[in-house]
Amino acid sequence: MNASADEFAIDVHGLHKHFGDKHVVNDVSLQVRRGEIFGFLGPNGSGKTTSIRMMCGLLTPDAGSGTCLGYDIVREADQIKRQVGYMTQKFSYWEDLTIRENLDFVARIYEMPDRKALVDRTLDELGLASRAGQLTGSLSGGWKQRLALAACLLHQPRLLLLDEPTAGVDPTARRDFWEELHRLAARGISVLVSTHYMDEAERCHKLAYIAYGRLLAQGTAAEVIAGQGLSTWTIEGDDLTELAQRLRGQPGVDQTVAFGAALHVSGRDGARLEATLREAAAGGALRLTPSDTSLEDVFIYMMARSSDNFGAPA
Numbered sequence: 574m575n576a577s578a579d580e581f582a583i584d585v586h587g588l589h590k591h592f593g594d595k596h597v598v599n600d601v602s603l604q605v606r607r608g609e610i611f612g613f614l615g616p617n618g619s620g621k622t623t624s625i626r627m628m629c630g631l632l633t634p635d636a637g638s639g640t641c642l643g644y645d646i647v648r649e650a651d652q653i654k655r656q657v658g659y660m661t662q663k664f665s666y667w668e669d670l671t672i673r674e675n676l677d678f679v680a681r682i683y684e685m686p687d688r689k690a691l692v693d694r695t696l697d698e699l700g701l702a703s704r705a706g707q708l709t710g711s712l713s714g715g716w717k718q719r720l721a722l723a724a725c726l727l728h729q730p731r732l733l734l735l736d737e738p739t740a741g742v743d744p745t746a747r748r749d750f751w752e753e754l755h756r757l758a759a760r761g762i763s764v765l766v767s768t769h770y771m772d773e774a775e776r777c778h779k780l781a782y783i784a785y786g787r788l789l790a791q792g793t794a795a796e797v798i799a800g801q802g803l804s805t806w807t808i809e810g811d812d813l814t815e816l817a818q819r820l821r822g823q824p825g826v827d828q829t830v831a832f833g834a835a836l837h838v839s840g841r842d843g844a845r846l847e848a849t850l851r852e853a854a855a856g857g858a859l860r861l862t863p864s865d866t867s868l869e870d871v872f873i874y875m876m877a878r879s880s881d882n883f884g885a886p887a
C-alpha cells in the first residue's frame with residue numbers, strides 16, 4: 574500500500590496494450606478518487622474493457638504503471654482482486670437457481686466465511702430480500718442486473734469495476750441501478766463504470782472518453798464539454814437534412830448533428846459559425862437559437878476527429 578491509496582482508488586499512468594499489431598490501449602492515464610463514480614465512455618472496441626482489466630490486475634500492461642486501491646497493478650494483482658468487484662459484460666448465473674441460491678453459490682466458490690449472514694445482508698442491502706426465492710430465469714433484465722451487482726458486492730469490495738452494466742436494460746431499471754450506485758458511492762465505494770448511455774454519463778462525478786485506445790478527454794461533464802471549446806446553435810425549420818448538407822464545410826461549421834426535429838450545428842470559431850448560420854437563415858423560415866453544447870455533441874466531435882490507429886504497425 575502507498576499513500577495515494579487514501580486519495581485515489583485508481584491511479585494509473587501511461588498504460589499500453591497491444592494485441593498482435595493492434596495498439597488497443599495507447600498511453601492511458603487516469604485517476605479515480607475514493608467514493609467517486611467515474612464514467613468510461615467511447616465507441617465499441619475502443620479499449621475500455623482492456624483498460625479496466627489492466628487496472629484490476631487481470632491483464633498485464635505492455636508498458637505503464639500504477640496502483641489500484643494502493644496496490645501495484647502489476648506486482649500485487651492478487652490483493653487487488655480480493656478487494657475489487659468486477660461485473661463483466663456477460664454476467665453468468667444459474668437460471669434454474671433462485672436469487673438466494675445464486676448468491677450462496679458465489680459465496681461458496683470464493684469460500685467466503687459466514688456465508689448465510691453475508692448473503693442475507695447483501696439481499697437486504699440491494700432490496701432483493703423479497704425476491705430471494707424467485708427463480709433467476711424468470712427475472713426481468715433489471716433484476717438480473719441487480720443480482721449481478723449483488724454478486725460482485727458479496728465480498729464487500731472497496732472498488733467496483735462495472736463493464737456496461739445496464740446494456741439492454743429499460744430506463745426505469747437503469748435509473749434504479751444508478752441510484753444504487755450513488756448510494757454505494759456515498760458509503761465510500763469507488764466505481765468505474767463503462768457505458769454508452771448519455772444520461773448515465775451525466776450522472777457520473779467524472780468522465781473519460783476513449784477512442785481507438787487513446788484517452789481524448791477526462792474531467793467533470795462540464796470540463797469535458799468546455800475542453801473542446803465548441804459553440805453550438807440549434808436550428809429548427811423545414812428541410813433540415815438538406816440544410817445540414819449545405820452547411821457542411823462552410824466557414825465556422827465543424828459539425829452538424831440531427832437531434833429529433835432540430836439540427837445542432839457546432840464549431841470552434843463561434844463568430845464565423847454565427848455569421849454562416851445567419852446568412853444561411855436569411856430570408857427563410859429557419860429558427861436559430863444559441864444553445865449549450867451537450868456531452869453528446871462533444872463525444873460525436875471527438876470521435877470524428879480521432880483517427881483509427883488500430884491495425885497500424887506497433
Ligand SMILES: Nc1ncnc2c1ncn2[C@@H]1O[C@H](COP(=O)(O)OP(=O)(O)OP(=O)(O)O)[C@@H](O)[C@H]1O
Binds near residue numbers: 595619621
Ligand atoms: N484478447 C484479445 N485478443 C485480441 N484482440 C483483443 C482481445 N481483447 C480485445 N481485443 C481487441 O481490442 C480492441 C479493444 O477491445 P475492448 O474490448 O477493450 O473495447 P471496448 O471499448 O471495451 O469495446 P465495447 O464497447 O464493444 O465493449 C478491440 O478491437 C478488440 O477486438
